[in-house]
Amino acid sequence: MYGKCGVISDAQKLFDEMPNRNVITWNSLMTGYLHARFADVLIKLFIEMIMLGISPTHFTVSTVLVGCSELKTLELGEQMHCLSTKFGFLSNVVVGTALLEMYWKCSNVEFSCRVFDDLPNKNVVTWTSMITGYSHNQQTDKAMKMIRKMIFLGHKADSNNSITYNTLLISFCDPKDMIYCEQIHCSVIKEGLQSDLHLAVTLVTVYSQCGSSLDDFYKICSTVPIKNNISCNAIINGFSNLGNGEEALNFFKQMRQAGIDIDFCTIASILKVIGNSSLFDEGRQIYALVIKSAHDSSMNIANGLISMHAKCGKIDEAKFIFSSMVDHDTISWNSLLSGYAQHGYAKEAVKVFEQMTKTKVKVKPDLATFLIMISACSHVGWLDKGLEYFDLMKNDSSLQPLTGDHYACIVDVYARAGYLNEAEDIINSMSIEEGPAVYRALLSGCRVHENKEIGLRFARKFAGRYPDDPAAYVQLSYILATDGYWDDSAGVHNLMCGRGIKKRAGCSWI
The missing domain is CATH 1.25.40 (Serine Threonine Protein Phosphatase 5, Tetratricopeptide repeat)
Known part of the structure; x- marks a missing residue:
């Protein structure tokens, strides 16, 4: 007792x-x-x-x-x-x-x-635990096979809390998982579990993470049985994940008009939306709401405000919020550093980084910190400084292993400075699989510095490994055109169109 x-x-x-x-x-x-x-x-x-x-x-x-x-x-x-x-x-x-x-x-x-x-x-708890194990260890295919076998043998998910389906759904976070998400959704409907609020909220989150169409997302949102703080937060996050900041803001307004309470999760989500959409006027209104609702003392909210102001180009305001905070964590420092890096203030970023490492309450830089610093050096052409941060990160045994983004960033540092052979050596010596970002960084440098030899070799390798990525074809076409091979350039463009691959159109906030 x-x-x-x-x-x-x-x-x-x-x-x-x-x-x-x-x-x-x-x-x-x-x-x-x-x-x-x-x-x-x-x-x-x-x-x-x-x-x-x-x-x-x-x-x-x-x-x-x-x-x-x-x-x-x-x-x-x-x-x-x-x-x-x-x-x-x-x-x-x-x-x-x-x-x-x-x-x-x-x-x-x-x-x-x-x-x-x-x-x-074995009972349904045993099956659910094994499915959860596969899901938590990113073995989605095996988890799906397990749940099919479980249903075939007559072990149905618990109709009260739907743990089995919910556990599997939360492991889906990639567009390739959308087909699995739809299959589980069908089973949820078939077993009459669509009125379960936890499952409905999870489906909203997962559909947005897997990159569903807006039409499908609207349909999923309409099936949520209860509109409360939790479900509304999930819908706002969903619109944010799908890149539709305007709809996220509209839903936030509806939430306020309906008298649904907001919490720090709501505010953090809407601050992220505003930062990504550069809607500073709305951001100032949310800032006032934060103060009015007494959420400004929360470190998470303060971090969100720094990030929002920085992304909207209001660096001085971001610095003021940072300075007014009693305590800082790694996210606080990274949010300010990211603002400096994105807007080309590399010198200021270096000063803040040094301040971060020398502060009395020492906050240790993480992988994201070093990624920001290397990116800042890349944008202003500081090769030596970028390499210094890369070596610091690589030699820090307390950090997790480097990801493809870190290698892509250091390749970008070399490529922008014109050291294309060195960038190629980095790619060839990588201990992990090269991701698309690594190829894009090198090909961009080849295009700027008109290096057809390396550019053609890696563009073909890129297209062979990632045949659905439009960047491979676009960069190859540009490199050929720059060197006067107009027919070959047009051939690459036609091949891209024939495979149904379209380049996403760029846009400007100006």
Whole structure:
């Protein structure tokens, strides 16, 4: 009782005063610590219990496995697997489900799948956990196969909370996942779950993340059963993801007129919309609303205001908001740095970066920080400074591995400065797969510096690897035209049209 009511200290006192304890007593205390999110204490209690010679039950093992999942301690989880085998607990569906969940939460999906296949008894929770494991580890294809098999064998999703479908849907975030999203949506309708608010909100989010058409998105929005703060925030974010800032603002106005409460998520979303659309007049109104609703003390909102002002070109206002903040996090610094970088203030960006690294409450630069700084150097042609930041980032062992965007940025630094051979060497030495952005950066440099040899070689390689990307054909056509090969240039353009590939039209806010 004390454990479930969150008074874990009283639970511990009562435990200590008990003259006699059995395995149920230990299980109760360990469960209390698990609910209180003290998984490390749970593990210590379990070890103490084993050393006292008290044999665990299947409930003990499943509880400890959940603790291993929270702590992501794979080694201890593997020892619990051995213990489960020794005591014959693997036939228990609760232990089996906790075990496979521990493996995928520790990023070992292969072992999780082995446990699943070996389980003699499986229920809908077991299936859902395995589907979740695939989803969380970006193995969407396997997750879809699993859910098809689950439905075929007669295991239906829980009609009360729709955990299975919701779990799978939130893993979709790419246009290639749209077909999967539509299939799950069909199953939701077929099983009569479309009135579930959580599922409806998830569908709104996922359709926008996967780049649906506006018509489809409007239809999805119309199926949301209740318009409340959560569903309205999802719809505003959806319009923002689809690049339709005007509709996002219109819906925000409707939300206000309907008397639906706003929170910091609403304001953060609308600030992002305004920044991306450069609608500064609306931004000033939202700024007034932030102060009126007393959300200006929130660091997240302040960061959004810095980013919004910076994207709208109001750098002095962004700096003023930054200076008025009591505390800053990495996002605060990155928002200000990004504003300087986007508008060509490379010197100011360098000063702010140095201030960031020397501040008393030191905020460590992350991968996004270095990407901003290298980009700032690229725009003003500072090759040496850009390389300095790239080396700092690459040699920092505390950072995550570099992404394609970081390599694309350093290739852009070399290419803009005319060092095309060095840019080519960077691409050839990459330890990860080259993304489209890397090719675009090099080809842009080849076009500016009229290097037909490298340009043709990489444009053909680009078109072969990413045949649906219009940039490959456009750059190749430009390079050929620059060198006087008009017929070949026209041939590339015709090939692009024949494949139904269209270049997205550019626009200006001026």
